Amino acid sequence: MRPLFPTLVGHDQVKQDLFNCLQRGRLRGSFLLVGPEGVGKALFAEQLAMAATCKEEDPNAPLPCGQCGPCGRISRRSSGDFHALAVPEGKTKIPIAAVRAMLDELALAPVESKVRSFVIEGVGDLMEESQNALLKALEEPPETALLLLIAERTCEVLPTILSRCRIVRLGELTEEEVARVLRDKQADQLEFRAAWSAGSPGQALSDEALGAAEACQVLLGELVSEVAYRDPLASVETLGEFVQPGKGEARLQRSRVTRVARLLQRSLRDALVVREGEGQPGIRLSGASSEVLASLAGLPRGRIEAALDVLNRVDQELDRNPNVKLLTDGLVLELGSALAPPRIPSRR
Ligand SMILES: [Zn+2]
Structure with missing residues (x-):
């Protein structure tokens, strides 16, 4: 079989x-490449x-x-x-010009091939x-054009653009697979990076x-040992240092x-899988240790879900340009109490 897109x-x-x-x-025409950060979208566009x-x-031949x-x-x-356009270094958006x-x-007609690609x-x-300027171009692209648009999520893209692209x-x-990429790049701490990569070589590197x-690892330890609940300032510091x-x-x-919150989310989902005894052994979303997962999995399902709710909310708030200090402090405190043992009513 022909090796496809071998790099x-x-x-x-x-x-x-x-x-x-x-x-x-x-x-030909317009494609939208969608996927998480660092999974190879730009590289794929170039290969296409x-x-x-x-x-x-x-x-x-390949x-x-x-x-x-x-x-x-x-x-x-x-x-x-x-032709490829990316966000310039230090900027957050591609300039309209x-x-x-x-x-x-x-x-314009192609120079040497049948197709001209625009990424x-x-x-x-x-x-x-x-x-909107792009939308006009997508309405009637020339026969010779291959437009390769790249986004992390379809919800970020105008529906009118979406409807004109093959996704x-x-x-x-x-x-x-992540480990294979890391090996090629001769990355250090390869296994650790791969385990916490969230399936993204770009993020792992x-x-x-x-x-x-x-x-994430330290925070998880503090959550399962209830340090995050009893001495939240220590955990606030753990997150703050990073x-x-x-x-x-x-x-x-x-x-x-965002990164830590998503890694914590993946660890909690792993804990739910361990708890329910579902899933194939060996396939994990995060690099959390079996001991940590076993401790988390020993908690009632509702508490793990409450912690996941906290993380989802933080993820959404991050889009709204929040005060980072308040957000990280709140995150640690809320996670600590979501996962902490229920309070025993004091008897008098
Ligand atoms: Zn060639």
Whole structure:
């Protein structure tokens, strides 16, 4: 069988579906690649653009080959048939002028291939003005254009844009797949990173990965030993050391809280699975230890669910630009009391 999109680990079914699309001449028009942060959406978009222009004809050779002229020029970003837009470093949105400039390119004929690819990352973060400009382009894209839009969630994208795109969902990778990526990148603490990766090689390789995993691990220990309940200030400090509320960029702090909150969510879901005795042994959402999971699983289901509610609420509040210090303090206090033993009424 022909190796498909060989530089990208995982996503086997999606790879096959898109290869079928390509073979039927239907890798044209607009696609929206959706999936969690760091699962390889941008890399996949680049590989799709390469596959659409690759000159390798050997049916047993990898596709894209990565070696031919068009493949090489796309990977070096010197191809006239490949345009990619990402959020500039230090910014939160792609400037509208950049979106307009790319859309102006759309009408032009391909330089050396049959297809020209246009990749736009963070479509959900585009300003409304940009999304509207994009919408016009999506209404009647030229036959030769392949538009690859990238977002983390479909709910971030205007419904009118969604309805004009074929949606390609890129899910989380397995721990083993993440470990394979980490091995290729020669990452340190590979197993620890993979276990706490949330199925995302990008997240596992990020600067925050180890800090987030450690904070989460310590917090879980404090929750099961009830330290978080009896001495909440210690746990507030644990989270504070990682998040650093008040220092540096608020956006970075929020992304750190988000990360820890989501890792805690995954650990609690693991505990529920252990509690119900469901699921296949060995498949875990988080890197939480068996001891921690066993302690959590020993709690009544309602308490674990109450803790999950706390985390869901925090996740939603994070979208509303909250005060990070208040949020992290509240998170620890509420988690502590959600998971703490019920108070025994004092007798007099
Ligand atoms: Zn090629």
